[in-house]
Amino acid sequence: MKVLLALLLAFLTSFSQELIIYSGRGERLIKPVLDEFTRRTGIKVILHSGGTVELFNKIIAEGERTPADVFMTVDAGTLERARIAGILEPIKSEVVEKNIPKDFRAPDNSWIGLSLRLRVIAYNPQKVKPTEIRTFDDLTNPKWKGRLGIRTGSNIYPQSQIAMMIAERGEKETEKFLRAILANAGDKIYPSDSRIVEAIAKGEIDVGIVNHYYVYKHLEANPQDRKTLSFVVPPNTHYNVSGVGILKTSKKKDLALKLIEFLASEEGQRLFVEENWEYPVVPKVPIRQGMLPRDKFTLSKVPLSVMGRYMVPTLDLIDKVGYR
Ligand SMILES: [Fe+2]
Numbered sequence: 354m355k356v357l358l359a360l361l362l363a364f365l366t367s368f369s370q371e372l373i374i375y376s377g378r379g380e381r382l383i384k385p386v387l388d389e390f391t392r393r394t395g396i397k398v399i400l401h402s403g404g405t406v407e408l409f410n411k412i413i414a415e416g417e418r419t420p421a422d423v424f425m426t427v428d429a430g431t432l433e434r435a436r437i438a439g440i441l442e443p444i445k446s447e448v449v450e451k452n453i454p455k456d457f458r459a460p461d462n463s464w465i466g467l468s469l470r471l472r473v474i475a476y477n478p479q480k481v482k483p484t485e486i487r488t489f490d491d492l493t494n495p496k497w498k499g500r501l502g503i504r505t506g507s508n509i510y511p512q513s514q515i516a517m518m519i520a521e522r523g524e525k526e527t528e529k530f531l532r533a534i535l536a537n538a539g540d541k542i543y544p545s546d547s548r549i550v551e552a553i554a555k556g557e558i559d560v561g562i563v564n565h566y567y568v569y570k571h572l573e574a575n576p577q578d579r580k581t582l583s584f585v586v587p588p589n590t591h592y593n594v595s596g597v598g599i600l601k602t603s604k605k606k607d608l609a610l611k612l613i614e615f616l617a618s619e620e621g622q623r624l625f626v627e628e629n630w631e632y633p634v635v636p637k638v639p640i641r642q643g644m645l646p647r648d649k650f651t652l653s654k655v656p657l658s659v660m661g662r663y664m665v666p667t668l669d670l671i672d673k674v675g676y677r
Pocket of ligand 1 (some may be wrong): 427563
């Protein structure tokens with residue numbers, strides 16, 4: 354009987370030492386950091402992977418009964434929507450305050466960014482001079498008709514870029530930009546950023562808008578494509594973070610905080626970005642060799658928390674201009 358009770362207790366304890374993450378970030382990318390966290394703390398992590406927006410909707414639909422403790426996304430806009438919806442618990446942590454720069458977290462620490470990704474212009478150096486594509490606005494020139502590739506409008510990457518642009522220059526100017534870009538792209542709208550860089554490398558198109566790491570990943574796998582694929586970072590470029598928040602309904606906030614503090618630590622940061630060629634948000638953590646140094650680009654002045662406020666007008670605008 355005693356043995357049974359002990360077993361039961363052990364079972365219950367192990368059960369409570371478990372976190373459920375709803376993750377919009379691919380499993381392959383976060384497995385190394387989560388495995389290391391479990392190895393160090395004994396806290397198990399169960400992953401439910403899916404699209405960032407899809408998982409946000411799932412949490413809202415599940416309400417109080419959501420089993421999720423932690424929400425991880427590839428986008429700060431969705432985290433800001435979650436904060437506004439009141440489902441995130443502000444994180445109180447000295448590690449977070451000390452390590453994560455203010456620009457990369459919510460003003461009340463309801464969510465924090467973990468890795469930085471830049472929106473960039475990928476191009477074929479055999480067909481395009483970098484001086485022709487200094488800014489995103491350069492891509493509105495009709496000379497790019499049939500030569501420009503963009504991502505589907507239903508994706509969070511162009512959506513958050515448009516939201517940041519609305520914050521910078523207003524809806525009217527953003528609409529003009531978007532209509533010109535759509536006219537140039539025509540039917541060259543791709544279901545993934547990796548397909549865009551592939552299309553450039555293969556000579557299908559000459560320029561495209563993508564997250565920077567898709568170029569690095571393509572070149573890592575296909576080093577021979579260096580001649581036909583490169584990228585430029587426009588000044589004050591649009592950017593985003595992959596980030597994380599703790600659900601207010603979680604009964605394991607203490608464990609969730611341990612996870613977040615590990616992700617914000619130097620070791621956690623290194624493991625979090627490594628696979629994906631992103632920039633650690635913690636400035637003292639070195640970047641991967643071969644990446645553009647941090648002092649060689651500048652970011653939009655729009656804070657991510659402000660960008661998040663424009664997510665809904667963005668969806669309306671995308672609808673209005675027929676960007677699918
Ligand atoms: Fe991505």
